[in-house]
Amino acid sequence: NAGVTQTPKFRVLKTGQSMTLLCAQDMNHEYMYWYRQDPGMGLRLIHYSVGEGTTAKGEVPDGYNVSRLKKQNFLLGLESAAPSQTSVYFCASSYRGGLQPQHFGDGTRLSIL
């Protein structure tokens, strides 16, 4: 079972470059999430989606955009990367929201020079 798959696993960018992180889930989950995790900090929600075609802002949305054109995919975009966006990015999905278990991908380690 694939679960939640994130691509790429690693990436190095230069300041000002753009890129898209892809998250795919095969569990038919309605909710999908993008988090970032920095050293010594917990997970911080960037954006989330409660269903196909919907997106909403989380705690730290600035500098990121998302799209959910298909139920199984949730894309996170960085339009103009900044060193402050160096982080580990996790995608997660859940059948519903609330306290429903969130299933996480293995993360994307992104460095911006």
Add this chain to the structure above:
Amino acid sequence: GQSLEQPSEVTAVEGAIVQINCTYQTSGFYGLSWYQQHDGGAPTFLSYNALDGLEETGRFSSFLSRSDSYGYLLLQELQMKDSASYFCAVLLRGIGNNRKLIWGLGTSLAVNP
């Protein structure tokens, strides 16, 4: 404001019992979840408490007291593989009908032989 506190580090020996506490000061509280994360890995769901009391899942149990704004994760018969970070996350009322999950900074558990 809202705050969520858990110890940064806990050390225990194999076979012992350890309790990781989580205290919160929030409004619009719905429940509390626990996740485990091994170094470099994805967070994995352990349990959640929507109601007061104890939830038991194998060697792990989680407890919630809404009146005390307090919960804990209890790990019994500790094994070396339990060395990981443990995050509590509280579900709060957000804007409109939305709810949001706020994560603690995590507790690093070291299990020694």
